[in-house]
Amino acid sequence: MEFKSKIKTIEWVDTYSKMVDQTVVPYEYKFVNITTGDEMFDAIRNMIVRGAPAIGIAGAHGVILYAQTLKEKCSSREEFVSALLEKAEYMKTSRPTAVNLMWAVDKQIEVIKNSKSDIKGIIEELKVNAVKLENEDIEINKKIGDFGAEVVPKGATILTHCNAGALATVGYGTALGVVRSAYAKDNTIQVFADETRPRQQGARITTFELAMDGIPVTLITDGMCSYFMKKGMIDMVVVGADRIAANGDTANKIGTYTVAIAAKYHNIPFYIAAPLSTIDTSIKSGEEIPIEERSREEVTHINGKAICALEGVNIINPGFDVTPHELITGIITEKGILRPDYNKSIAEAFC
Ligand code: MRU
Numbered sequence: 001m002e003f004k005s006k007i008k009t010i011e012w013v014d015t016y017s018k019m020v021d022q023t024v025v026p027y028e029y030k031f032v033n034i035t036t037g038d039e040m041f042d043a044i045r046n047m048i049v050r051g052a053p054a055i056g057i058a059g060a061h062g063v064i065l066y067a068q069t070l071k072e073k074c075s076s077r078e079e080f081v082s083a084l085l086e087k088a089e090y091m092k093t094s095r096p097t098a099v100n101l102m103w104a105v106d107k108q109i110e111v112i113k114n115s116k117s118d119i120k121g122i123i124e125e126l127k128v129n130a131v132k133l134e135n136e137d138i139e140i141n142k143k144i145g146d147f148g149a150e151v152v153p154k155g156a157t158i159l160t161h162c163n164a165g166a167l168a169t170v171g172y173g174t175a176l177g178v179v180r181s182a183y184a185k186d187n188t189i190q191v192f193a194d195e196t197r198p199r200q201q202g203a204r205i206t207t208f209e210l211a212m213d214g215i216p217v218t219l220i221t222d223g224m225c226s227y228f229m230k231k232g233m234i235d236m237v238v239v240g241a242d243r244i245a246a247n248g249d250t251a252n253k254i255g256t257y258t259v260a261i262a263a264k265y266h267n268i269p270f271y272i273a274a275p276l277s278t279i280d281t282s283i284k285s286g287e288e289i290p291i292e293e294r295s296r297e298e299v300t301h302i303n304g305k306a307i308c309a310l311e312g313v314n315i316i317n318p319g320f321d322v323t324p325h326e327l328i329t330g331i332i333t334e335k336g337i338l339r340p341d342y343n344k345s346i347a348e349a350f351c
Pocket residue numbers: 050051052053098161162163164165168169173174175201239240241242252253254319
């Protein structure tokens with residue numbers, strides 16, 4: 001039985017990008033239309049759209065939006081192409097850690113560079129390519145889900161951190177894709193979702209989308225994971241990824257590394273679920289992954305309300321951490337589950 005998820009996070013519609021506004025989930029479930037490249041840049045930076053694969057698609061849409069504006073401004077094809085390539089490079093700087101953004105924008109850059117068409121034709125080709133990337137994202141996630149479901153024990157409780165679900169992708173999800181495929185085979189599994197401070201993607205988004213699909217979920221705060229592991233209540237951990245180095249070191253939402261250490265200590269399998277587009281073979285290890293620093297308000301406030309009384313307190317707010325490859329049981333991809341030695345299995349997956 002295939003699991004049918006109701007969620008489609010982002011899609012290209014004629015001349016604009018339509019996406020779920022993730023800053024207001026779960027209080028509201030509403031769509032916003034992004035109509036210019038600059039609006040898309042801000043939507044990615046301000047996390048209206050978030051999650052590595054979803055911001056990849058958003059970046060690809062952003063290139064079309066810039067193209068539509070430049071079409072009105074440029075007097076020649078040459079001027080249009082050169083200005084568009086510059087805007088595409090700029091779009092890649094909207095967030096630094098998730099490599100899917102650079103990957104998807106590079107796919108659009110290939111289209112621009114290889115096109116023999118006039119300006120109108122280039123824009124049409126960019127649209128076709130973006131829709132292809134959207135469709136592929138869902139297909140890839142279903143494959144990841146099905147491979148991952150094979151290692152989910154019967155009746156398992158799966159711990160996840162952040163949101164690597166349908167709302168972090170076009171649909172179905174990576175880590176939550178594994179949950180969806182496993183649930184289709186065995187409806188006695190359940191999820192424990194870490195709250196995920198500071199932006200609370202676990203509390204706000206993971207619980208919301210699993211509840212929407214009728215999959216049992218329990219919310220815990222970030223510090224509780226080892227408590228439940230020690231009690232024998234967690235059977236496996238599955239999380240997503242923002243960038244995976246050639247040796248398997250994996251950047252994911254801040255707090256993931258702590259969960260991986262706790263899982264190792266308690267002998268609990270710790271899996272990453274991610275498409276091959278999240279693997280950056282140009283970097284040897286996690287040391288080279290750029291880590292996004294975000295604003296102090298994310299730490300001092302929740303939903304605009306101050307939670308820290310001490311005005312001017314020092315704050316450091318890295319958005320991601322890197323889990324060393326030694327702590328990772330397997331990387332679940334659309335080509336199957338990659339196992340250590342990751343230098344070897346990752347290289348083979350790209351053959
Ligand atoms: O800052 P976010 O919400 O974009 O971070 C998201 C994550 O860390 C996800 O786990 C990751 O992007 C994988 S999404 C399939």
